[in-house]
Amino acid sequence: MGRKLVLIGLVLMITLSLWAAGQPELKKVSFPEKTIEIYVGFAAGGGTDILARQLARNMEPVLGKSVVIVNKNGGGGLIALKEMAVKPADGYTLGLLLGNQFLQKYYKGSDTWIDPMTEVTLLGVFNQDPWGIAVKADAPFNNITEFIEYAKKNPGLRVGAGSPGTLYYWTWEALMEAAGIKLTIVPFGGTALSLTALAGGELSAAGASPSEADSLVSAKLVKMIGVSSEERLAAFPNVRTFREDGFDLVIGPWRALVGPKGMPTEIVKILEKAVRDAYYSDAFQTFIKEQGFGPLYLDTVEGFEFFKQEDTFFREIMKKSGELRGGM
Amino acid sequence: MFTLKEILNLGLPLVLDGGVLLLALAGTLVGMFIGAMPGLTGVMAMSILIPLTYTMSPTEAFALLLPTYVASTYGGSISAILLNIPGTGAAIMTTLDGHPMALRGEAGRALGLSCTYSFIGGIVSGLFLAFLAPILALWAIKLGSREFFAVAVFGLGIIAYISPSILKGLLAGSIGLLLATVGMDPISGYSRFLFGRAELTGGLEFVAVMIGLFGVGEIMFVFAKGVVERPRVQREIGLTLPNLKDLIKTIPTTIRSIIVGLFVGIIPASGPTIASVTAYGLEKRVGKRRDLLGTGIAEGLSAAETANNAATGAAIVPMIALGIPGDAVTAILIGAFMLHGLRPGPAMFISNPDIISGIFILFMLGNVLFFIIGLFGAKWFAKILDTPQKILLPIVTVFCFIGTYAVRTSMFDVFVAVVFGFIGLLMRRAGIPIAPMILGFILGPIVEDNLRRSLIIGGGNVLTFLERPVSAVLLVLTILLILSPSILSVLVKKKIKVNIHD
Numbered sequence: 081m082g083r084k085l086v087l088i089g090l091v092l093m094i095t096l097s098l099w100a101a102g103q104p105e106l107k108k109v110s111f112p113e114k115t116i117e118i119y120v121g122f123a124a125g126g127g128t129d130i131l132a133r134q135l136a137r138n139m140e141p142v143l144g145k146s147v148v149i150v151n152k153n154g155g156g157g158l159i160a161l162k163e164m165a166v167k168p169a170d171g172y173t174l175g176l177l178l179g180n181q182f183l184q185k186y187y188k189g190s191d192t193w194i195d196p197m198t199e200v201t202l203l204g205v206f207n208q209d210p211w212g213i214a215v216k217a218d219a220p221f222n223n224i225t226e227f228i229e230y231a232k233k234n235p236g237l238r239v240g241a242g243s244p245g246t247l248y249y250w251t252w253e254a255l256m257e258a259a260g261i262k263l264t265i266v267p268f269g270g271t272a273l274s275l276t277a278l279a280g281g282e283l284s285a286a287g288a289s290p291s292e293a294d295s296l297v298s299a300k301l302v303k304m305i306g307v308s309s310e311e312r313l314a315a316f317p318n319v320r321t322f323r324e325d326g327f328d329l330v331i332g333p334w335r336a337l338v339g340p341k342g343m344p345t346e347i348v349k350i351l352e353k354a355v356r357d358a359y360y361s362d363a364f365q366t367f368i369k370e371q372g373f374g375p376l377y378l379d380t381v382e383g384f385e386f387f388k389q390e391d392t393f394f395r396e397i398m399k400k401s402g403e404l405r406g407g408m
Numbered sequence: 409m410f411t412l413k414e415i416l417n418l419g420l421p422l423v424l425d426g427g428v429l430l431l432a433l434a435g436t437l438v439g440m441f442i443g444a445m446p447g448l449t450g451v452m453a454m455s456i457l458i459p460l461t462y463t464m465s466p467t468e469a470f471a472l473l474l475p476t477y478v479a480s481t482y483g484g485s486i487s488a489i490l491l492n493i494p495g496t497g498a499a500i501m502t503t504l505d506g507h508p509m510a511l512r513g514e515a516g517r518a519l520g521l522s523c524t525y526s527f528i529g530g531i532v533s534g535l536f537l538a539f540l541a542p543i544l545a546l547w548a549i550k551l552g553s554r555e556f557f558a559v560a561v562f563g564l565g566i567i568a569y570i571s572p573s574i575l576k577g578l579l580a581g582s583i584g585l586l587l588a589t590v591g592m593d594p595i596s597g598y599s600r601f602l603f604g605r606a607e608l609t610g611g612l613e614f615v616a617v618m619i620g621l622f623g624v625g626e627i628m629f630v631f632a633k634g635v636v637e638r639p640r641v642q643r644e645i646g647l648t649l650p651n652l653k654d655l656i657k658t659i660p661t662t663i664r665s666i667i668v669g670l671f672v673g674i675i676p677a678s679g680p681t682i683a684s685v686t687a688y689g690l691e692k693r694v695g696k697r698r699d700l701l702g703t704g705i706a707e708g709l710s711a712a713e714t715a716n717n718a719a720t721g722a723a724i725v726p727m728i729a730l731g732i733p734g735d736a737v738t739a740i741l742i743g744a745f746m747l748h749g750l751r752p753g754p755a756m757f758i759s760n761p762d763i764i765s766g767i768f769i770l771f772m773l774g775n776v777l778f779f780i781i782g783l784f785g786a787k788w789f790a791k792i793l794d795t796p797q798k799i800l801l802p803i804v805t806v807f808c809f810i811g812t813y814a815v816r817t818s819m820f821d822v823f824v825a826v827v828f829g830f831i832g833l834l835m836r837r838a839g840i841p842i843a844p845m846i847l848g849f850i851l852g853p854i855v856e857d858n859l860r861r862s863l864i865i866g867g868g869n870v871l872t873f874l875e876r877p878v879s880a881v882l883l884v885l886t887i888l889l890i891l892s893p894s895i896l897s898v899l900v901k902k903k904i905k906v907n908i909h910d
Contacts, residue, residue, distance in 0.1 A: 150817060151816060151817065152816050152817055152818060153610075153816050154606075154607065154609055154610035154613075154816060155592070155606055155607075155609030155610055156609070158606050158609055159606050159607055159609065159610075159816075159818075162606045187597065189593070189596055189597045189598035189599065190592075190597065190598075190599055191599035191602045191604065191609075192599070192602065192604065192605075192606045192609065238864075238865060243592065243593075243594055243595060243596070243597040244596060244597035245592055245597035246597075249597075264864065266861055266864050266865060267594065267595050267596075267597075267861065267864075268861070269594060269857060272755055275755065276755050277552055277553070279755075280550050280551065280552055281550070281552075282552040282553065282865060296755060296758065296759075298758075301758075
């Protein structure tokens with residue numbers, strides 16, 4: 081017993097002195113020294129995955145080390161985030177945070193969630209996709225105003241969305257709230273499925289981004305009546321914005337790079353710069369234009385302000401529809 | 409709608425690539441190898457291969473998976489014939505006439521016939537897939553939640569009949585349905601049975617459950633029984649060309665079995681195994697030489713092997729056209745689509761006609777490749793069976809766990825596979841069939857999702873299902889399917905009574 085105590089004491093002393101000796105050195109961090117991993121909570125090849133891979137590729141030249149994607153899909157990105165959040169906050173394990181996470185935080189139906197305000201360190205928001213409305217190609221409305229007029233005359237129009245665990249569901253709720261109309265939201269397992277149901281005549285409209293609806297639009301089965309972005313998309317210059325038609329609704333799924341909470345400021349600075357430089361690189365800009373992803377960059381300060389707005393927005397919308405988690 | 413010319417124009421540029429052709433060859437070899445190994449199924453081969461396709465293009469992925477699928481359905485007959493052990497479920501019926509033939513010293517004849525019948529069935533079903541799937545797809549865009557619900561319920565109705573004991577089949581199927589409810593509710597987004605585990609948000613991982621039940625469970629079952637080394641394969645078999653006279657003599661059986669295979673194969677929750685059982689059953693009722701079945705005649709091989717391979721292409725039709733998995737294999741293929749951000753279904757014919765065409769060509773290519781390799785290489789494949797089980801099975805176990813882990817780099821899923829391995833072992837011990845459970849697990853979410861969505865669309869009215877002709881007909885058929893044994897027995901009793909009165 082005595083010998084063990086002596087041994088523990090020795091180890092402690094050596095560790096302490098080594099730590100003390102290393103202190104001044106640690107201030108000037110040399111980061112990164114090895115490969116950085118980004119946990120992506122969505123299947124390889126999906127929209128979020130390919131965007132994350134492009135960002136990682138363009139971060140590499142800035143950081144001088146490899147940045148690799150590790151797919152841990154499931155739970156709307158939650159599984160990957162949960163695993164990431166318990167890793168050391170040393171900047172070598174990062175994750176993607178989506179608007180979904182605010183939904184999960186406030187929706188009383190979800191058992192597990194992560195709080196984007198307190199449980200992660202924000203490194204930058206690098207994309208916001210527009211949400212839009214697709215209708216049948218022969219529908220009697222061509223823009224958001226006409227659609228709202230029609231919906232007022234025909235209450236209970238069926239519109240396709242994801243499940244209430246997804247942003248696409250709550251954008252319809254937000255639209256109903258803003259326009260004072262009553263729609264029947266029909267949840268589907270994915271946008272492709274609700275678009276197919278729209279083309280088949282089961283629905284009057286489906287929530288979709290222009291790139292998601294593109295194949296059916298080119299098959300002349302559906303048409304886009306508008307998008308919720310601030311400006312028209314470069315890849316789809318013919319699709320009008322809601323704002324142009326006098327309806328102010330800017331909403332859409334966004335993506336941010338985050339790390340575990342409590343990351344050292346020096347490392348946050350380095351990674352923030354890497355995200356910014358990657359975002360503004362020619363390769364990344366060309367990529368998002370070609371693939372139809374929406375542009376948005378917010379640094380850690382702007383991003384946190386944005387998070388605060390999102391936090392209030394989702395809390396309010398859940399409260400209004402009676403789905404707010406108790407105690408929130 | 410694709411014509412032959414369009415399929416070739418769109419698909420061939422994708423397929424005619426050194427890497428793609430090499431993968432197709434590799435897939436064929438792996439499929440035959442795994443299919444021939446007792447206990448290892450094509451399903452398992454594909455689930456092991458799926459992680460390898462993460463980094464491939466969709467065409468490369470299907471170049472590996474489709475030939476594996478069709479070749480494993482054939483490969484199962486090799487061990488069925490040589491050792492009287494079916495390599496896969498689909499080859500159970502092949503043992504009945506294949507092995508007696510081999511015992512008579514006609515192993516070469518049996519292997520040649522089995523390979524040729526498999527090839528014929530496969531090619532016809534490939535044509536069916538290429539030229540009927542597009543028609544179905546354009547028709548399917550009009551189908552909605554109510555029809556998908558009816559199709560899935562029809563699949564559930566069949567579960568009871570794929571098990572020797574209806575009660576045990578229903579028991580296994582119900583457990584599968586219950587397991588399918590774990591995770592986020594598809595309509596309300598509420599969490600169910602999560603026990604605080606974020607890993608379960610999306611439900612139990614399909615590959616983990618499947619590898620647990622079929623792979624780990626089977627291996628534990630073999631070891632629990634005590635490993636018995638199989639008799640060595642002794643005979644030397646050279647080039648095994650089929651006997652032309654046999655083929656001509658069995659033309660009526662072959663045609664019948666193709667029709668049965670296509671029909672059974674296209675029904676969700678069915679597949680090659682049920683197709684070969686049904687075709688063999690039909691042959692037993694209407695075949696010209698039905699009394700000789702089971703003694704080693706070509707008709708028996710034709711019924712079993714033509715039908716099971718004819719079902720391979722047909723089983724893919726609902727998946728390609730409707731996005732509905734017909735069986736475990738097509739469920740894996742759907743996974744392969746999704747890995748590449750593709751969602752099979754009507755929209756894919758419009759969005760990715762080149763990949764669809766490539767799939768048709770690769771399916772055909774797989775059949776051609778196993779035909780050639782099967783005729784020349786049967787004797788080499790037989791050698792695999794000489795590997796001692798105590799060496800073979802541990803290797804397979806390692807692959808099972810690597811495969812499960814790789815799906816989403818999750819140790820949690822490996823534990824799920826181990827737990828389901830024990831469940832699989834207990835089920836085998838208790839004589840409860842595994843297949844109905846996995847089918848319940850696959851069909852459960854489709855049934856629930858579409859039932860609830862249909863009710864939202866129909867404004868809460870249950871009769872909404874009868875408003876659509878396809879769903880009405882399917883639901884009536886399902887009821888008839890479930891009630892037919894009782895109706896039949898009532899009719900038979902009446903007949904007997906009448907006879908007594910006479």
